[in-house]
Amino acid sequence: MHLAQTDLTRAAAEALDDADPLAGFRDRFAGVEDGLLYLDGNSLGRMPRDTPAALARVAEQEWGRGLVGSWASWIDVGTRVGDVIGTGVLGARPGEVLMANTTTVDLYELVVAAADARPGRDVLVCCADDFPTDRYVVAGIAAARGMTVREVPADVDEGLDPADLAAALDERVAVVVLSAVAYRSGALADVPAVTAAARDAGALVVWDLSHAAGAVELDLAANGVDLAVGCTYKYLNGGPGAPAFLYVRGELQESLRQPIWGWFGQRDQFAMGPVYDPVPGIGRFATGTPPVLAAAAVEVGARLVAEAGIDRLAAKGRALTGLLVDLADAHLAPHGVALASPRDAARRGSHVTLAHPHAWQLTQALVDRGVVPDFRTPDRVRLGPAPLYTRFVDVWDAVDRFRLLLEDGGWAAYPEERAPVT
Ligand SMILES: *Cc1c(COP(=O)(O)O)cnc(C)c1O
Numbered sequence: 001m002h003l004a005q006t007d008l009t010r011a012a013a014e015a016l017d018d019a020d021p022l023a024g025f026r027d028r029f030a031g032v033e034d035g036l037l038y039l040d041g042n043s044l045g046r047m048p049r050d051t052p053a054a055l056a057r058v059a060e061q062e063w064g065r066g067l068v069g070s071w072a073s074w075i076d077v078g079t080r081v082g083d084v085i086g087t088g089v090l091g092a093r094p095g096e097v098l099m100a101n102t103t104t105v106d107l108y109e110l111v112v113a114a115a116d117a118r119p120g121r122d123v124l125v126c127c128a129d130d131f132p133t134d135r136y137v138v139a140g141i142a143a144a145r146g147m148t149v150r151e152v153p154a155d156v157d158e159g160l161d162p163a164d165l166a167a168a169l170d171e172r173v174a175v176v177v178l179s180a181v182a183y184r185s186g187a188l189a190d191v192p193a194v195t196a197a198a199r200d201a202g203a204l205v206v207w208d209l210s211h212a213a214g215a216v217e218l219d220l221a222a223n224g225v226d227l228a229v230g231c232t233y234k235y236l237n238g239g240p241g242a243p244a245f246l247y248v249r250g251e252l253q254e255s256l257r258q259p260i261w262g263w264f265g266q267r268d269q270f271a272m273g274p275v276y277d278p279v280p281g282i283g284r285f286a287t288g289t290p291p292v293l294a295a296a297a298v299e300v301g302a303r304l305v306a307e308a309g310i311d312r313l314a315a316k317g318r319a320l321t322g323l324l325v326d327l328a329d330a331h332l333a334p335h336g337v338a339l340a341s342p343r344d345a346a347r348r349g350s351h352v353t354l355a356h357p358h359a360w361q362l363t364q365a366l367v368d369r370g371v372v373p374d375f376r377t378p379d380r381v382r383l384g385p386a387p388l389y390t391r392f393v394d395v396w397d398a399v400d401r402f403r404l405l406l407e408d409g410g411w412a413a414y415p416e417e418r419a420p421v422t
Pocket of ligand 1: 006102104105131133134179183208210231244327
């Protein structure tokens with residue numbers, strides 16, 4: 001259970017920062033000196049200070065001077081950076097993670113591969129409140145294959161009820177697609193229990209780790225997870241449009257065939273042979289030429305997360321969001337702001353969502369007052385304190401500005417009409 005912090009003063013928040021073993025990581029990010037209260041690292045993580053030099057090195061030396069000869073070292077960038085993410089962030093074993101494509105494409109690959117591995121089953125299960133791309137990919141695959149989608153309802157604040165999921169599992173289900181951390185509420189699914197329940201029903205789960213990687217302990221190998229995908233530009237700080245990752249449990253790799261038969265998955269790639277014959281390992285999930293420049297930024301971001309340690313990051317994430325919840329209860333709830341995330345820290349990722357009928361206007365006003373959250377439909381302000389660089393005092397100051405805004409009513413001057421990007 002969540003124990004309310006008794007001392008909610010700014011000095012108490014400063015004391016938490018003084019005792020924070022991760023405090024030193026903040027200075028390894030650009031722009032932290034600007035004073036902006038950036039609580040949107042779960043949408044686009046900050047830029048590590050080492051990233052521009054890493055990009056410049058690949059551009060100027062490897063591309064600029066090495067030219068095509070640099071492919072000797074670039075050719076395995078997907079598996080090399082995949083291992084940094086897999087072993088350093090996800091608790092996977094070497095050779096189980098590939099950096100490639102986008103989350104959307106990786107999800108498509110793995111859901112089709114998993115459905116092919118369950119012949120005779122004609123149902124795909126997903127969560128009705130999951131991130132749009134996940135639901136659309138599932139719907140598209142079902143339409144193309146004549147399968148049926150079974151959408152499990154989920155509480156937008158509390159996440160999926162395991163009993164609802166259990167009720168959706170039967171011998172017709174081939175694949176289950178779920179987010180480990182719900183993008184809207186931050187609700188954390190019980191990854192080992194869901195994986196085991198699906199396996200008992202003969203189905204495979206493809207986990208989307210986009211809001212979980214770098215924020216919570218995943219221990220994919222220890223938890224028996226079979227398949228997963230996720231993005232690298234949120235808590236992994238890989239930069240806008242950074243390539244995604246996919247995970248396939250080692251024991252499963254050779255038995256799965258993914259639907260995009262590209263030359264980067266091919267055995268003896270430069271033999272340019274007549275038929276597709278994929279390599280046995282994780283490399284068979286590769287498609288075409290990897291984004292070498294973008295990979296350099298992903299590697300810097302993932303190494304920082306690995307260095308900080310996912311256990312310490314997750315613990316700090318729970319402490320940051322716990323402070324946020326306590327402060328919101330004390331100072332925002334009296335103004336009609338309701339918690340729209342699980343109250344129990346063990347059931348949350350590293351973001352907290354607050355509901356208010358004028359959430360969109362509040363979001364715009366907060367940005368003008370130096371607090372960056374994001375707006376999520378229908379009426380939510382989402383605040384993501386990234387444990388690598390957000391201080392406890394940032395959370396305190398952000399809630400204080402939120403309180404002042406509710407008191408002075410300055411949000412009412414902002415348009416109700418939603419912008420194209422929120
Ligand atoms: C951010 C996110 C994505 C992003 O997909 P892209 O293909 O990288 O744009 C997908 N799914 C979830 C759950 C996300 O949070």
